Amino acid sequence: MRTLQFQYHMQLTFDFPACDHHFTLRCRPFHDIRQRILEERVEIYPKHYSSEEVDSYGNKCIYGIARTEHDHFSVDVTGEAQVCAENYLPALPAHRIGMYRYQTALTKAGLGLESFYRDLRKNASANVVEHVKDLMDGLYGKFQYEPGVTGVNTTAEEAFCRGSGVCQDYAHILLALCRLERIPCRYIAGMLMGEGATHAWIEVSDGKSWIPMDPTHNRMVDDTYIAISRGRDARDCTINQGVFTGGGSQKQEIRVVVNDK
Amino acid sequence: METERLFGYSDTVNELLARYGVKFGIYKNNVFKEQLFPFDMIPRVIEKQEFAFLEKGLKQRVLALNEFIKDIYGDKKIVRDGIVPEEFIYAGSGYLAQCEGVMPPKGIYSHISGIDLVQGKDKQWYILEDNLRIPSGASYPMIARELCRRSTPITFEKNAIEDNRNYAKLLRRTMDHVNTGGHTVILSPGRYNAAYFEHSYLAEKTGAHLVTGSELVVENDHLYFIDYSGKKEPVGAVYRRISDEYLDPMNFNEESVIGIPHIYDIYRKGNVALLNAPGNGVADDKGIYYFVPKMIQYYLGEEAVLQNAPTYLPYYKEDMDYVLEHFDSLVLKDVAEAGGYGIVFGNKLTREEKEHFLALLKEQPRRFIAQEVIDFLDIDIYENGEVTPRKADLRAFVLMADEPMVWKSGLTRFSRNPDSFIVNSSQGGGFKDTWVMAE
Numbered sequence: 001m002r003t004l005q006f007q008y009h010m011q012l013t014f015d016f017p018a019c020d021h022h023f024t025l026r027c028r029p030f031h032d033i034r035q036r037i038l039e040e041r042v043e044i045y046p047k048h049y050s051s052e053e054v055d056s057y058g059n060k061c062i063y064g065i066a067r068t069e070h071d072h073f074s075v076d077v078t079g080e081a082q083v084c085a086e087n088y089l090p091a092l093p094a095h096r097i098g099m100y101r102y103q104t105a106l107t108k109a110g111l112g113l114e115s116f117y118r119d120l121r122k123n124a125s126a127n128v129v130e131h132v133k134d135l136m137d138g139l140y141g142k143f144q145y146e147p148g149v150t151g152v153n154t155t156a157e158e159a160f161c162r163g164s165g166v167c168q169d170y171a172h173i174l175l176a177l178c179r180l181e182r183i184p185c186r187y188i189a190g191m192l193m194g195e196g197a198t199h200a201w202i203e204v205s206d207g208k209s210w211i212p213m214d215p216t217h218n219r220m221v222d223d224t225y226i227a228i229s230r231g232r233d234a235r236d237c238t239i240n241q242g243v244f245t246g247g248g249s250q251k252q253e254i255r256v257v258v259n260d261k
Numbered sequence: 262m263e264t265e266r267l268f269g270y271s272d273t274v275n276e277l278l279a280r281y282g283v284k285f286g287i288y289k290n291n292v293f294k295e296q297l298f299p300f301d302m303i304p305r306v307i308e309k310q311e312f313a314f315l316e317k318g319l320k321q322r323v324l325a326l327n328e329f330i331k332d333i334y335g336d337k338k339i340v341r342d343g344i345v346p347e348e349f350i351y352a353g354s355g356y357l358a359q360c361e362g363v364m365p366p367k368g369i370y371s372h373i374s375g376i377d378l379v380q381g382k383d384k385q386w387y388i389l390e391d392n393l394r395i396p397s398g399a400s401y402p403m404i405a406r407e408l409c410r411r412s413t414p415i416t417f418e419k420n421a422i423e424d425n426r427n428y429a430k431l432l433r434r435t436m437d438h439v440n441t442g443g444h445t446v447i448l449s450p451g452r453y454n455a456a457y458f459e460h461s462y463l464a465e466k467t468g469a470h471l472v473t474g475s476e477l478v479v480e481n482d483h484l485y486f487i488d489y490s491g492k493k494e495p496v497g498a499v500y501r502r503i504s505d506e507y508l509d510p511m512n513f514n515e516e517s518v519i520g521i522p523h524i525y526d527i528y529r530k531g532n533v534a535l536l537n538a539p540g541n542g543v544a545d546d547k548g549i550y551y552f553v554p555k556m557i558q559y560y561l562g563e564e565a566v567l568q569n570a571p572t573y574l575p576y577y578k579e580d581m582d583y584v585l586e587h588f589d590s591l592v593l594k595d596v597a598e599a600g601g602y603g604i605v606f607g608n609k610l611t612r613e614e615k616e617h618f619l620a621l622l623k624e625q626p627r628r629f630i631a632q633e634v635i636d637f638l639d640i641d642i643y644e645n646g647e648v649t650p651r652k653a654d655l656r657a658f659v660l661m662a663d664e665p666m667v668w669k670s671g672l673t674r675f676s677r678n679p680d681s682f683i684v685n686s687s688q689g690g691g692f693k694d695t696w697v698m699a700e
């Protein structure tokens with residue numbers, strides 16, 4: 001068990017004022033058996049109205065509107081989490097887990113991933129978690145970390161064929177591989193110890209629990225990770241989603257700091 | 262039956278329809294074109310008893326489909342019990358994960374269903390497809406009837422025909438039944454939409470407000486209509502004529518500019534009714550069509566009154582074998598396509614085309630269904646002073662309020678060319694009034 005202090009800061013800067021800015025934020029870390037949120041503060045600015053709900057994937061969403069003209073829009077989430085990496089989240093019942101077994105537009109495998117998968121498949125292990133570890137290992141040997149070459153809409157197949165990308169791409173590709181054999185798995189967006197941007201990893205269900213794995217680092221997720229949102233792919237997990245009028249071009253700045261308490 | 266008097270008014274009625282804007286918009290080679298929807302004066306006539314039979318079957322079918330959608334976004338018992346294979350749900354294009362666990366007001370998903378039927382030469386009716394998303398077309402026979410009655414009132418005195426002008430009343434009852442408190446609006450993408458005439462006509466006839474997305478706003482977890490003076494009025498029911506993906510940029514397609522941000526969030530909370538419910542596409546997929554008779558059995562414990570066209574699912578091995586053996590006599594449909602596209606007649610393919618298609622079929626069996634070609638009963642149309650036969654189908658409308666209601670009329674569409682089997686209005690063709698006899 002480990003107690004972490006976290007800060008998530010996101011700021012959108014518009015070069016032309018934006019208004020009627022509708023937002024949906026999946027920015028609140030989960031409070032569950034794996035990570036207990038001891039303290040949490042959420043600040044959204046500007047904001048004229050907001051409300052809360054839980055979506056189909058279990059995310060605690062804050063949605064609302066910043067109506068009047070603004071040059072900046074910022075979200076700050078700070079707090080303390082007690083993380084216990086040995087506590088896995090319980091698997092979902094059959095009728096809730098089905099959607100995690102099938103590809104989405106972002107994870108859909110094409111010829112490149114399918115042929116890679118066929119090669120990896122040759123030394124398959126019977127144990128789901130061991131098997132996915134093998135897939136992850138195979139991917140790690142094949143794919144390079146390279147920021148700035150892929151975008152939010154890059155699919156698993158596109159990233160795989162180019163051979164490099166960021167954590168989102170690693171996660172999408174591993175999800176695609178798992179789903180080629182209908183292993184239930186989901187995308188997790190969250191924070192990692194240190195200073196930097198948000199991170200992404202996956203969870204695989206072995207029938208009893210969700211086992212988190214980090215394909216970018218080719219390792220199991222430990223108590224330095226804090227999960228913020230989850231879904232079938234990155235799109236379901238968008239931490240800050242918005243539509244607005246005006247705005248011109250925009251710049252997004254994200255800063256995450258996670259420390260031991 | 263006296264219908265001859267109508268013939269003399271063909272030009273007048275068609276001119277009036279054009280003037281009222283009864284048009285059908287189509288996209289051809291990515292260009293939007295509005296075209297007239299030609300009206301044929303000879304009505305399709307359905308006898309009272311025959312319609313009573315259709316009515317019974319249609320109510321049963323829509324009840325079962327509604328139960329299915331509720332089940333799919335809930336416990337998925339029908340999947341657990343092995344009636345419908347899981348991949349027909351999740352791998353189909355109609356399933357929306359955002360609808361998981363969301364229950365619409367009063368548990369109604371398919372408020373307005375358009376069920377397409379055809380009649381075979383043996384007089385047997387077959388279900389062709391179910392349209393549960395935003396089926397259009399009711400306004401065409403409504404206004405055509407109005408104009409025909411005006412042209413020759415005596416025809417409608419002499420024949421005992423069910424009055425179809427009650428559609429607006431049925432629709433209003435359907436909308437009011439689920440209204441969560443507030444106004445009722447019909448949400449249209451705007452006047453460039455293919456069915457804009459229908460949106461405005463139904464608004465006028467039901468007394469609902471005709472609105473576009475920019476006139477609706479979500480505030481404090483409720484939906485408001487902004488009237489001409491800028492005043493906000495609460496809205497409790499939205500008969501939306503825009504598809505799921507454009508309904509709410511915050512929950513579906515982010516690029517949508519015709520939707521209302523956060524409308525889905527408050528719908529999820531039960532604060533507004535959306536007609537039809539988002540996610541219905543999971544039940545009107547061509548792959549799911551195969552399972553509807555099984556659904557009726559499963560949810561209602563009844564035998565299906567109305568039959569599907571004989572359908573094979575290459576997904577099942579025995580069906581695949583049958584399809585390969587009888588390929589030339591079957592019609593194959595791509596489950597992902599609609600509007601009369603993606604349809605292949607086995608006997609119309611060249612050898613190479615056939616080989617190419619069979620390879621595709623074997624590779625992606627779930628993507629196709631195969632059906633026996635139904636020998637349609639021709640019905641007459643009046644063209645250039647002559648009576649000549651055409652293929653036709655019937656779109657029946659079933660509305661669900663506290664009980665299912667079948668509109669005693671329907672949209673009869675006929676093919677443009679005498680030899681065409683495809684009667685979808687987005688591929689040309691015209692329409693007829695449908696007379697359901699009262700005696």
